[in-house]
Amino acid sequence: xxxxxxxxxxxxxxxxxxxxxxxxxxxxxxxxxxxxxxxxxxxxxxxxxxxxxxxxxxxxxxxxxxxxxxxxxxxxxxxxxxxxxxxxxxxxxxxxxxxxxxxxxxxxxxxxxxxxxxxxxxxxxxxxxxxx
Amino acid sequence: xxxxxxxxxxxxxxxxxxxxxxxxxxxxxxxxxxxxxxxxxxxxxxxxxxxxxxxxxxxxxxxxxxxxxxxxxxxxxxxxxxx
Numbered sequence: 001x002x003x004x005x006x007x008x009x010x011x012x013x014x015x016x017x018x019x020x021x022x023x024x025x026x027x028x029x030x031x032x033x034x035x036x037x038x039x040x041x042x043x044x045x046x047x048x049x050x051x052x053x054x055x056x057x058x059x060x061x062x063x064x065x066x067x068x069x070x071x072x073x074x075x076x077x078x079x080x081x082x083x084x085x086x087x088x089x090x091x092x093x094x095x096x097x098x099x100x101x102x103x104x105x106x107x108x109x110x111x112x113x114x115x116x117x118x119x120x121x122x123x124x125x126x127x128x129x130x131x132x
Numbered sequence: 133x134x135x136x137x138x139x140x141x142x143x144x145x146x147x148x149x150x151x152x153x154x155x156x157x158x159x160x161x162x163x164x165x166x167x168x169x170x171x172x173x174x175x176x177x178x179x180x181x182x183x184x185x186x187x188x189x190x191x192x193x194x195x196x197x198x199x200x201x202x203x204x205x206x207x208x209x210x211x212x213x214x215x
Contacts, residue, residue, distance in 0.1 A: 024140065035167060056174070056177040063184060089180065092196065
């Protein structure tokens with residue numbers, strides 16, 4: 001009976017992992033297609049960061065499920081270490097992507113303010129011209 | 133039967149290679165940084181899948197070190213005034 005339950009749960013886990021990996025490849029493909037096809041660099045950055053992050057998150061989630069299942073069924077310290085390393089790598093990826101995106105967007109906003117300032121100053125300049 | 137994790141890692145490495153190809157046309161430094169960022173992110177996912185497929189934890193440890201170096205480089209380049 002116990003073996004039967006384990007076989008059913010293993011089958012269920014395999015199916016869940018398969019679906020997660022298919023979704024992961026799909027989101028990775030969306031990210032790369034967006035990176036290759038989108039004309040605007042900001043939309044490219046948005047797609048490249050979001051879709052690839054979702055893809056890596058899905059594969060990390062699948063790896064955590066696999067590690068937990070293997071740890072519960074077989075035991076062993078290596079599975080705990082593997083889960084820890086996977087979570088660490090994903091946290092590193094998320095933090096790095098957030099810092100990168102916020103840095104680039106801050107620079108873009110700064111440039112936008114500068115360009116608005118330039119535009120307004122040039123408008124003022126053109127407004128002044130007729131008075132002069 | 134094909135190992136699902138190996139198949140996923142091969143697909144993800146192929147996608148990472150496609151993202152690396154985006155570095156060549158550029159044209160600006162920001163385009164290249166975005167492509168590098170996406171390639172490293174996808175390659176890390178591929179490394180996780182490859183670790184399960186091969187059963188070798190050294191793959192994941194190497195991936196963490198490589199990702200740390202690459203992300204530090206891209207963030208440092210993003211802070212540069214030319215971007």
